[in-house]
Amino acid sequence: MPGTVGTVTNRPQLRVTHAPVNIAGIPWENVQALRRKGVDARLVVFERGKLHHEADWSLDRHGPLPQRLAQQLAAFAKLAPRTDVFHFYFGLTLIPKSIQFPLLRVLRKKSVFHYLGSDIRGKSRTELAHGERAGAEIVGSYDAQRWVPHAHVVPPGLDLRPFTPVPPSDNPRPLVVHAPSNREKKGTADVIAALAQLPVELDVVEGVPHEEARARYARADVVVDQLRAGWHGVFALESMALGKPVLSYLKPDVVEKSAAGYGIRIPIVPVTAETLADAIRPLVASPARRRELGAASRAYVEQVHDIDRVADRLLDIYRSL
Secondary structure (H helix, E strand, O other), rough: OOOOOOOOOOOOEEEEEEEEOOOOOOHHHHHHHHHOOOOOOEEEEOOOOOOOOOOOOEEEOOOOOOOOOHHHHHHHHHHHOOOOOEEEEOOOOOOOOHHHHHHHHHOOEEEEEEEOOOOOOOOOOOOOOHHHHHHEEOOOOOOOOOOOOOOOOOOOOOOOOOOOOOOOOOOOEEEEEEEEOHHHHHOOHHHHHOOOOOEEEEEEEOOHHHHHHHHHHHHEEEEOOOOOOOOOHHHHHHHHOOOOOOEEOHHHHHHHHHHHHHHHOOOOOOOOOOOHHHHHHHHHHHHHHHHHHHHHHHHHHHOOOHHHHHHHHHHHHHHHO
């Protein structure tokens, strides 16, 4: 585990442990941004993910369930003395919830539950009642807030420094990129069917390391995110940070709530499976329109999803506990 990160302030250094997964790289980005702000932050995971392997400490659990639980308990015992706030992701805790929360209370430690999408989508409040045992709950969009109405909305953040915008090309046969984490959930079959009607090239990015995936996003002239969920994911944000026009299924009411909440309207072109082909035709015909939307995309992520702004929001939540 790394040493602490120094701070120039005279206040006691806030110590935060993020755990126990690194879904979509969001926890790791949060930890890095918090460190830049003088927080002693770390990410501890059960195992390193295949696509997002970053973590300060991986427990690398092994053996039967009792042995894995013993490893988790040992990790919590080591982390508790050096942690003020435990920031849990994806509805998971370091040790079983039945003992995690009583121990946190006894030790006077604060906690946050940070939901990332599929961990809450479609679930009842009874199924999500465990989250109320934390000091605060966080969701990543105004769409997700309907499952946890009292949760703080903290959009996923991006470190924009590695994302140098690459404006779409003038290619008369533009390259369309689609990167499904799950083909059924993203509507990939409908994406392929719609694009087969158009003079475009299609690159479906699946199962490759994040660095390679991002390089392929950078070559895109147009990006199609998803046709099912009703709001965009991190893939869309990374594409927007690269200055790409993005099409995705967006629920109209969430578009309005987000515009009011963030103070800026999202520039993603809203589509359905039935309208995708017609919506993409103007972008195929006009490289200028592709570049115009791409520039608006970059401006949007700078205002809403810059990781340093997101870290400030997390700090406000920690201080409110």
